[in-house]
Amino acid sequence: MTKAYSRSQLALRNGQDKEEIWVAYQGKIYDVTTSKLWRNGQHYEHWAGQDLTNELPDAPHTETVFKKFKVIGELRE
Template sequence: MTELPAYTRSQLALRNGQDKPQIWVAYQGLIYDVTASRLWHNGKHYEHWAGQDLTEELSGAPHTEEVFGRFTVIGVLK
């Protein structure tokens, strides 16, 4: 198994759908690429913004962490 690249919070923040074309979010130390999701168009999903660690915010979401299984893990958060 290949080791995943590590990204800082600053690097993650640039993948917000505005500064760079990629749309990434982090959850429990893993970074997910949500670029292809229509629900993350322009880097926003309801009251959540891409380029951030959403671990603390998930408790208020109408879905469980299983939703992250739909997306590719592309790195780990340093």
Template sequence: MKSEERNTNFTKYTRSQLALRNGQDKTSIWIAYKGYIYDVTESRLWKKGLHYEHWAGQDLTEELADAPHSAEVFRKFSVIGILI
């Protein structure tokens, strides 16, 4: 777990606000996992908001079970908020 994940002073975002960061509506590309919102804008794997069959701007917690990787992948990205 990243040290910033222990910080409780993150900005809180709704699902509607997260949905706007889908790679289509705004330049930021965000995804949520286990209540945290990650900025994946710089990832070449999330360009245009699509990573294989997964779309940005969503909570991907339940979809991780189908991924070929573990939750460790989120360590590469900065936590920028909390999903409420």
């Protein structure tokens, strides 16, 4: 069973408040803590602890980038 997290729980994993760095995409939450591109919770103009679903169309990569990271849980609406 996959654990569900609220937006406020996700927001705490922003690379500042807790050690974990998480982002959400299409309802799934990914742990990007080990990514050098997400140091300090920022990746270019994007911030961790958020749902990036609406941000991806502006990115130079596709959603396949998320395959590199472990799914932590689901984003509860």
